[in-house]
Amino acid sequence: xxxxxxxxxxxxxxxxxxxxxxxxxxxxxxxxxxxxxxxxxxxxxxxxxxxxxxxxxxxxxxxxxxxxxxxxxxxxxxxxxxxxxxxxxxxxxxxxxxxxxxxxxxxxxxxxxxx
Numbered sequence: 001x002x003x004x005x006x007x008x009x010x011x012x013x014x015x016x017x018x019x020x021x022x023x024x025x026x027x028x029x030x031x032x033x034x035x036x037x038x039x040x041x042x043x044x045x046x047x048x049x050x051x052x053x054x055x056x057x058x059x060x061x062x063x064x065x066x067x068x069x070x071x072x073x074x075x076x077x078x079x080x081x082x083x084x085x086x087x088x089x090x091x092x093x094x095x096x097x098x099x100x101x102x103x104x105x106x107x108x109x110x111x112x113x114x115x
Contacts, residue, residue, distance in 0.1 A: 003110040005057070006036045010115070019106040027052070027113065028101035038115050043102045045070030048078050050101040053114040060109060062095055068103045075100065 002019040004027070017034045019025075028050055031038040040050040045068060056062040067075075067089055075081045080098035089095050101115075 002106050002108055003057075004030060004106060005110075005112045006031065006034075006038070006115070007112060008037075008115045010037050024105060026102055027054075027099070027104040027106055030106060031101060031113075038101050038113075040102060045074060045100050045103045048074040048080075048100065051075065051078060051080055051098055052101045052104075053097050054095070054099050054104065055097065055112045055114070057110040057112055062093075062109065065095070065105045065107065066090070066093075067095070067099075071100050071103050 003016050004019050005016040007014045041047045075098050081096045085096040
């Protein structure tokens, strides 16, 4: 199980929900399931409207999923991540802070999602 805490000026207070280990649903699907108002348009990683900032809570090494090719392209064009952050994520498995909610799969780690 993972605790996913959503925080934003769009919601009155932070909301923590549980993501089931082994579930392959996206962060956006989890947000929609719990009626968290994460913005989205295309839901397939091409528009970038669901860009969120993800931080791992605790002292463990992040286990976040690798960036999809769509994320690399969209987030780089939007100025959310750099070419160096992409390279670092591929070499060291340390994910960059910005992700697309429609592409990000929650792993067994507690995260804070800012949108």
